[in-house]
Amino acid sequence: MLRWFLVVFLALMFISWLSPMLRRIGFGKLPGDLRFRWRGREWDIPLASTLLLSFVASLIAKFI
Template identity: 40%
Template sequence: MLKWLVVIVLMVIVTEVFRPGLTRTLRLGHLPGDLHFRVFGRAFHLPFTSTLLLSLVVWVVLRAI
């Protein structure tokens, strides 16, 4: 359980560090199925498609190892 927690924290850190480059080059966060909306003056971003795509890539990489 602790290993998975460490892996998840590291993935979040790596994703946040490389997010500006990924959004410009791979358009992650702006794919069809990623929701962007405003409610009561606050912006919300729900990247459903980007999350599924990244999960699939991680799964393929882990299966290859």
């Protein structure tokens, strides 16, 4: 249980670290990614970017 918690925690840290760099190259701005302002705060829901990144990750996992 502790090992899975650690893996999820490190994955979330890695994703949050890569998020600004990925946004500069276009992820988060794809058609299907939602961005809106509610109560003075910007909200991002990157649906298309998440699907694309999971597809790439599954391809990499398949060939490793």
